[in-house]
Amino acid sequence: MDKFTTLTGIAAPMPLVNIDTDMIIPKQFLKTIQRSGLGKNLFDEMRFTPEGKEIPDFVLNQPAYRNAEIIVAGDNFGCGSSREHAPWALLDFGVRCVISTSFADIFFNNCFKNGILPVVLPQEAVDHLMDDARKGANARMTVDLDSQTVTASDGTTFAFEVDQFKKHCLMNGLDDIGLTLEKVSAIDTYEAKNATLRPWA
Incomplete structure (x- = not known):
């Protein structure tokens, strides 16, 4: 999993509330167990017509936001079914951070396990960042996980809270x-001792 330290990038404004995991990655794309390749189907039913043509009005189809790495979203992002494909699709598209006033619990935790930082901020802060994101590709935000801050293109900075264990990971x-592999030495020692004490196991 790629590290997340500081990200400066284009933020796409998605003010819609209750964006659920079926909107993020529709059910017909859940057959794969591969983490890669899902980005092309991210928000598929919002991005494309049934014939596969781009819907120009959708934010990620607009030239300014095709390379967005941050999404500023409405309340309750990631609700619905507990599909891990949702963060996989976001990450494969290039999104490393989602900012909202709230997230569904399972989606929130899945983000951390897949290299995406979900940032929870008060409504006033999200409104400010949403307006900033609407300025387009020249208005880049900076998300600093170490200092736990989001800085808008106008220099306004907002602090956010994050679980320290999740931050470390x-x-x-x-x-x-990766967490298990950090303990590989202790695991090897245990297995060697166990083989001596319980050779039949």
Whole structure:
């Protein structure tokens, strides 16, 4: 998993509330267990017509936001079914941070496990960042996980809270497998001792 320290990038404004995981990655794309390749289907039913043509009005189809790395979203982002494909699709598209007033719990935790930082801020802060994102590609935001701040293009800075264990994992690129591998020496010692004490096991 890639580390997340500081990100300066284009932020796409998505003020819609209750963006659920089926909107993020529709159910017909859940057959794969691969984390890559889902970005092209991110927000598929919002980005494309049934014939596969781009819908020009959708924010990520607009030239200014095609390379967005941050999404500023409405309340309750990531609600719905607990599909891990949702953060996979966001990450594969290039999104590393989502800012909202609230997230669904399972989606929130899945983000941290997949290298995406979900930032919770008060409504007034999200409104300010939403307006900033609407300025387009020249208005870049900076998200600093170490200092736990989001800075708008106008220099306004907002502080956010984050669980310190999740912060440690994200800053060091540690998913569940990475955390286990940190203990590989202790695991090897235990296995060697156990083989001596319980050779039949």
